[in-house]
Amino acid sequence: MIISIASGKGGTGKTTVAVNLALTLMETESVYLLDCDVEEPNAHLFLRPRLEGSAKVTVPVPIVDEEQCNECGRCGETCAFNAILPLGKHVLTFHELCHGCGGCALLCPTGAIREEPLEIGVVEWGHAGSISHIHGRLKIGSPLAPPVVRAVKKHAQNRSLGAVSIIDAPPGTSCPVVASVSGSDFCLLVTEPTPFGLHDLTLAVDMVRELGVNFGVVINRAGLGNGGLVDYCRAENIPILARIPFDRKYAKCYAKGGRLIEEFPEIRKILQDLWHAVCVSAERV
Amino acid sequence: MKELLVISGKGGTGKTTIVGAFAGLAKDSFPCETTVLADCDVDAADLHLILKPSVRRTNEFFGLKKATIDPAKCDNCGECAKVCRFDAIAMHEESIKIEPVSCEGCAVCFHICPSQAINMKDVIAGHWFVSDTIYGPLVHAKLGVAEENSGKLVMEVRREARRIAETRGSRLIICDGPPGVGCPVISSMSGVDLALIVTEPTIAGVHDMERLYTLANGFDVEVVVCINKYDLDYKISRDIREFCRTHDIDMVGRIPFDEEVVKALVKGEPIISPDLTSGKSESPAANATRQLWAEILNRLSL
Structure with a gap:
C-alpha cells in the first residue's frame, strides 16, 4: 500500500504527518518512508536514520564531437528545451536545461553526439529503527526535480512490496508533485484552516483528481480558524480523516526535530485513527 | 529600478505574509510612485488572497507542446514507445496511448515515427494575470493542474512585472518567491538585486535555508536573512544567527x-x-516587519 502525503501549500505539516504516521505504524507494519521533497528533504531530520547506501541520480546529456559534425543544425531544431545550440561547427550545450530525452543523439545524422551522465542529485537510504527510509536530494543549482523523485520511488519499488510506503511529497501541484503522488493507492492532503490553506487545498484536490488517486484531508492546526475548509470538504464530498489541533507545544516540539507521537500520546491516537480511516477509505480493512 | 525577492526554501515560513505587509509599507514609503508586485509562486499562488486584486488582463500561458497520436495513421510499430524516456507512451494490444501527464514535450517520438502519426499540439499550461490592487499593480499566475514548466511561467510573470515597472517609472518590484530550490526558484532568482530569505527557528527551516543560500551564492545574488517566529526556539534562532x-x-x-x-x-x-495613517496601535510582529522594511530599503539604497 502506497500513501502519499501532499498539500499544495508549503509548511502545512506534510513531513510531520508522514514521519509520525510512519513511527505510529512501525510496530504493526513493515514501513517505508520515502522523502520525495528532493528540493528540501526534511524527514531525515526527525527520523535520524542510519545511512546505509547512496546512488547518484544522473541525466544523460549530449557531448558533441565537432570533428564529426556536418553543420546540419538538426540537433538545435529538435531540442524542445533549448539545451543545444549549433553555431556552425561549434555546438553549444546547456546541460542544466537538458531533460535527457536523447533526441539530439538519436537524430544526429552523422553520429556526432554521444551521451554522458550528468549528476543532478543523489538517492540515499538507511534505517531508523524498523523504518526503511529513502530520500532524494536535488543537487543545488540543478533545476530538474522529477528525475530524482522517480529515482527515489524506483529504489523502493521492488523492496517495499507488501509494506506500507509513505511518500512525503513536495509542496505545490506541478511536475515534482505529480511524480511523487502518481501511482499511490491513497493521498492524504494536509491543510490548515486559513484562506491560504483552503485555496491551495482546492488546487491540490484538482491535481489528485486529475491523477485519479483516491484521497482524503488532514486538517493541521485545527481550531486556528475555519476559513470555509469544512464547508468546502462537505460540498465536495471529501472525507476529513484527521484533525491535529493547533498548539504551540506541538510547534516547539517540531522546531527541535522532536517526534510528536513520543511526547504527546493524543497525537499517536489521532494517527492510529487516521490510519484506520485510510484503510477504510482505501477499502483495505 | 530594483527587484526584491522574498524567498524561503521551506514552505510556510511566512513569505507571503511578509510580502503582503511590504506592499502596504511600499505604498507608504513611495506614495507618489508605483511599486509593482509579482507572485512568482505560480504553483500555489497566494499573494492575491491578501492583496485582493481586480484582474484587468488575463493571458494564456503555453507550455511545451505535447505529443498526441493519430490512430488513423498509426500502424502500431511501437518505435515511439521505444524512444520515449519518460514512460509516457504505452503499447496496448490494439493501440498506442500517450499519457499527457508524463509527456515532457521532447518531441522525440514525433521525429522518429515512420508514419507521421504523432502531432505536437499546443497546450494551455496556465494563465497569468495583470491586476490592480490598492497597493499597485500585481502580476500573478496560475499554473494548470499537474503541469510542468513552472520556471517558464515565472519568467513570464517577471518579464511583465519589469515591463510595467519600466513604463510607470517604478523604483521597486517586490516578488513573492516559490518554495524549494528547483526550477521555479532558479527562474525567480536570476538577476534580482536582493533576496530576503525568510526562515524560522526549526531544524527544517535551518536546513532548507542553508540549501537556498548555497543556490543564491551560485547566482551571485546578495542575500539577507530574517527569522520569523524567532521566539519559538531561542536556541535554533541563535544557531541561525551563527550561520549568518x-x-x-x-x-x-x-x-x-x-x-x-x-x-x-x-x-x-x-x-x-x-x-497606515489610522493611528491604530500595531502588533509586535507588525512593528518588527516595519523595522525589517526600513532595513531592506537601506540595502536597496532606496
Missing part, C-alpha cells in the same frame, strides 16, 4: 510569534493595516 555570521550574511530582521498574525492570516488580511 560565519557566512557573512546580514541578519536584517527578527519577527516574533504573534497571535495577531494568526488572526490576520485566518481573515486573509495583511498584518499591517492598509490604512
Whole structure:
C-alpha cells in the first residue's frame, strides 16, 4: 500500500504527518518512508536514520564531437528545451536545461553526439529503527526535480512490496508533485484552516483528481480558524480523516526535530485513527 | 529600478505574509510612485488572497507542446514507445496511448515515427494575470493542474512585472518567491538585486535555508536573512544567527510569534493595516516587519 502525503501549500505539516504516521505504524507494519521533497528533504531530520547506501541520480546529456559534425543544425531544431545550440561547427550545450530525452543523439545524422551522465542529485537510504527510509536530494543549482523523485520511488519499488510506503511529497501541484503522488493507492492532503490553506487545498484536490488517486484531508492546526475548509470538504464530498489541533507545544516540539507521537500520546491516537480511516477509505480493512 | 525577492526554501515560513505587509509599507514609503508586485509562486499562488486584486488582463500561458497520436495513421510499430524516456507512451494490444501527464514535450517520438502519426499540439499550461490592487499593480499566475514548466511561467510573470515597472517609472518590484530550490526558484532568482530569505527557528527551516543560500551564492545574488517566529526556539534562532555570521550574511530582521498574525492570516488580511495613517496601535510582529522594511530599503539604497 502506497500513501502519499501532499498539500499544495508549503509548511502545512506534510513531513510531520508522514514521519509520525510512519513511527505510529512501525510496530504493526513493515514501513517505508520515502522523502520525495528532493528540493528540501526534511524527514531525515526527525527520523535520524542510519545511512546505509547512496546512488547518484544522473541525466544523460549530449557531448558533441565537432570533428564529426556536418553543420546540419538538426540537433538545435529538435531540442524542445533549448539545451543545444549549433553555431556552425561549434555546438553549444546547456546541460542544466537538458531533460535527457536523447533526441539530439538519436537524430544526429552523422553520429556526432554521444551521451554522458550528468549528476543532478543523489538517492540515499538507511534505517531508523524498523523504518526503511529513502530520500532524494536535488543537487543545488540543478533545476530538474522529477528525475530524482522517480529515482527515489524506483529504489523502493521492488523492496517495499507488501509494506506500507509513505511518500512525503513536495509542496505545490506541478511536475515534482505529480511524480511523487502518481501511482499511490491513497493521498492524504494536509491543510490548515486559513484562506491560504483552503485555496491551495482546492488546487491540490484538482491535481489528485486529475491523477485519479483516491484521497482524503488532514486538517493541521485545527481550531486556528475555519476559513470555509469544512464547508468546502462537505460540498465536495471529501472525507476529513484527521484533525491535529493547533498548539504551540506541538510547534516547539517540531522546531527541535522532536517526534510528536513520543511526547504527546493524543497525537499517536489521532494517527492510529487516521490510519484506520485510510484503510477504510482505501477499502483495505 | 530594483527587484526584491522574498524567498524561503521551506514552505510556510511566512513569505507571503511578509510580502503582503511590504506592499502596504511600499505604498507608504513611495506614495507618489508605483511599486509593482509579482507572485512568482505560480504553483500555489497566494499573494492575491491578501492583496485582493481586480484582474484587468488575463493571458494564456503555453507550455511545451505535447505529443498526441493519430490512430488513423498509426500502424502500431511501437518505435515511439521505444524512444520515449519518460514512460509516457504505452503499447496496448490494439493501440498506442500517450499519457499527457508524463509527456515532457521532447518531441522525440514525433521525429522518429515512420508514419507521421504523432502531432505536437499546443497546450494551455496556465494563465497569468495583470491586476490592480490598492497597493499597485500585481502580476500573478496560475499554473494548470499537474503541469510542468513552472520556471517558464515565472519568467513570464517577471518579464511583465519589469515591463510595467519600466513604463510607470517604478523604483521597486517586490516578488513573492516559490518554495524549494528547483526550477521555479532558479527562474525567480536570476538577476534580482536582493533576496530576503525568510526562515524560522526549526531544524527544517535551518536546513532548507542553508540549501537556498548555497543556490543564491551560485547566482551571485546578495542575500539577507530574517527569522520569523524567532521566539519559538531561542536556541535554533541563535544557531541561525551563527550561520549568518560565519557566512557573512546580514541578519536584517527578527519577527516574533504573534497571535495577531494568526488572526490576520485566518481573515486573509495583511498584518499591517492598509490604512497606515489610522493611528491604530500595531502588533509586535507588525512593528518588527516595519523595522525589517526600513532595513531592506537601506540595502536597496532606496
